Amino acid sequence: MPAWQPIYRPFNVVSSFIGFGLLSIAIGVFMLITTLKTNEIVHDYTKCKWIANNSLTCADVIERRLLKQNNQRCKCEVKIEIMENMATPVYLYYNLDGFYQNHRRYVTSVDYNQLLGKDVSHSTLRSNCEPYAINGSDFSYAPCGAIANSFFTDKFTLFYGSSEIKIKNTDIAWNSDKRNRYKNPPNGWSGTTKPVNWSLSVQELDESNPDNNGYQNEHLIVWMRTAAFADFRKLWGRVEPSIWRDDSFLPKGSYRIIIEYNYPTVIGKMNIPKKLILSNTSWLGGRNLFLPILYLIVGGLCIVFGLIFLLIVWKVPNSKKVNVMKTVQANYNTMSPPSADVQFAHNPMFEAD
Numbered sequence: 001m002p003a004w005q006p007i008y009r010p011f012n013v014v015s016s017f018i019g020f021g022l023l024s025i026a027i028g029v030f031m032l033i034t035t036l037k038t039n040e041i042v043h044d045y046t047k048c049k050w051i052a053n054n055s056l057t058c059a060d061v062i063e064r065r066l067l068k069q070n071n072q073r074c075k076c077e078v079k080i081e082i083m084e085n086m087a088t089p090v091y092l093y094y095n096l097d098g099f100y101q102n103h104r105r106y107v108t109s110v111d112y113n114q115l116l117g118k119d120v121s122h123s124t125l126r127s128n129c130e131p132y133a134i135n136g137s138d139f140s141y142a143p144c145g146a147i148a149n150s151f152f153t154d155k156f157t158l159f160y161g162s163s164e165i166k167i168k169n170t171d172i173a174w175n176s177d178k179r180n181r182y183k184n185p186p187n188g189w190s191g192t193t194k195p196v197n198w199s200l201s202v203q204e205l206d207e208s209n210p211d212n213n214g215y216q217n218e219h220l221i222v223w224m225r226t227a228a229f230a231d232f233r234k235l236w237g238r239v240e241p242s243i244w245r246d247d248s249f250l251p252k253g254s255y256r257i258i259i260e261y262n263y264p265t266v267i268g269k270m271n272i273p274k275k276l277i278l279s280n281t282s283w284l285g286g287r288n289l290f291l292p293i294l295y296l297i298v299g300g301l302c303i304v305f306g307l308i309f310l311l312i313v314w315k316v317p318n319s320k321k322v323n324v325m326k327t328v329q330a331n332y333n334t335m336s337p338p339s340a341d342v343q344f345a346h347n348p349m350f351e352a353d
Contacts, residue, residue: 010309010313011313013309014306014309014310014313015306016306017302017303017305017306017309018302018303018306018307020299020302021298021299021300021301021302021303021304021306022299022303023299024295024296024298024299024302025295025296025299025300025303026299027295027299028292028293028294028295028296028299029292029296031284031291031292031295032289032292032293032296034282034283034284035282035284035287035288035289035292036287037282038279038280038281038282038286038287039082039084039086039087039278039279039280040277040278040279040286040287041080041082041277041278041279042095042275042276042277043078043080043257043275043276043277044273044274044275045076045078045259045274045275045276046059046265046266046272046273046274046275047059047266048076048077048078048259048261049076049077050074050075050076051075051076051077051258052074052075057076058074058075058076058259058261059261059264059265059266061074061261062074062261062264062267063264063266063267063268073260073261073262074260074261074262075258075259075260075261076258076259076261077256077257077258077259078256078257078259078276079254079255079256079257080254080255080257080278081253081254081255082250082251082252082253082254082255082278083252084252085249085250085251085252086249086250086252086278086280087248087249087280088239088240088248088249088250088280089238089239089240089280089281090238090239090250090278090279090280091235091237091238091239091278091279091280091281091286092156092158092167092235092236092237092238092239092276092277092278093233093234093235093236093276093277093279094152094154094233094234094236094274094275094276094277095231095232095233095273095274095275095276095277096152096231096232096233096265096272096273096274096275097230097231097272097273097275098230098231098271098272098273099227099230099231099232099265099272100230101147101226101227101230101232102226102227102228102229102230105146106146106147106226107147107226108128109128109129109130109131109132109145109146109147110128110129110143110144110145110146110147110148110224111124111125111128111129111143111144111145112181114140114142114143114144115143115181115182115183115215115224116181116182116183117183117184117185117186117215118185119185119187120140122134122137122140125140125141125144128144128145129141129144129145129146131146132144132145132146132148132149132195132196133145135193138191139191139192139193140191140192140193141192141193141194141195141196142189142192142193142194142195142201142202143195143202143215143220143224144195147223147224147226148195148220148224149195149196149197149198150197151195151197151198151219151220151223152219152223152234152263153198153199153262153263154259154260154261154262154263154274155259155260155262156236156237156257156258156259156260156276157257157258157259157260158239158255158256158257159255159256159257159258160251160253160255161253165239165240165250166239166240167236167237167238167239167240168237168238168239168240169206169212169218169219169236169237170209170211170212170218171218171238172218172219172222172235172236172237172238173218173221173222173225174221174225177221177225178216178218178221181221182215182216182220182221183215183216184213184214184215184216188203189201189202189203189214199262202214202215202217202220205217205219205220219236222234222235222236233275233277236276239278257276259276
């Protein structure tokens with residue numbers, strides 16, 4: 001079949017490497033400038049102080065089980081300083097370091113038919129959701145599985161001065177997930193019970209908004225989409241500074257965040273840092289230096305290799321190549337003439353200069 005094969009001359013190779021390197025560096029610098037324009041504030045609240053008793057952290061309160069009543073919650077306060085106005089929308093994330101949502105047994109401990117609102121038998125739940133499938137022999141966990149049982153339950157309230165800033169807890173999950181993967185059962189939750197580590201039932205996650213309750217709760221949907229790495233952040237809400245006339249930015253100043261500390265990550269030998277993150281976005285998304293740095297490294301390596309090849313071409317001049325061809329021609333001329341029945345194809349390589 002006809003084919004096209006490029007001829008790799010030194011000039012083509014060197015110019016390709018240097019040109020691609022310059023292009024990669026230009027893209028990397030542009031992306032780096034763009035991502036640095038996004039504002040991001042990170043605060044570790046793993047051991048924040050209990051409001052009721054500053055000598056204790058909420059982690060200590062939960063570990064020692066100092067809250068006597070089930071409806072009591074440990075609350076703590078953190079203060080953050082925004083140094084410049086943050087363009088809206090501003091997103092609130094929570095971050096966990098060292099939480100392996102990518103573990104093979106953890107990832108498979110879920111029943112998606114149950115999350116679609118279908119009636120699933122106990123035997124099916126046992127095979128899909130062990131060890132968090134059935135409570136005894138009568139009630140199934142809703143939702144079942146290890147992913148749902150470890151659902152993140154901390155809550156955040158943002159204050160600017162004495163004014164509370166609303167944090168919207170909808171429109172934070174993937175639209176495809178909300179449409180196609182999570183539906184509430186048409187016959188209700190009879191025959192089910194809350195997971196082992198939950199303090200509320202699934203139908204009590206957001207009783208004020210039926211469209212954000214049950215399996216359709218967006219905090220639950222975000223958590224159920226497991227992270228690929230052990231250190232991850234997930235979206236908790238969108239900050240809407242509607243108390244100002246101009247809601248196109250979150251003004252600089254001092255803010256308070258009241259945290260309802262429900263999620264234990266410091267118990268015994270387990271020590272998983274928890275962070276909250278306030279960030280806005282650009283067309284590249286949130287602040288992420290990985291991609292621009294990757295472009296800069298690849299571009300720099302291409303230029304380095306291009307310069308090395310250029311040095312090689314400069315050190316090995318074209319005259320040496322010509323001398324090699326003359327040597328080949330001389331060796332050919334000293335060979336005995338071929339027999340009459342042997343015909344050689346014309347080859348311009350052996351023509352005299």
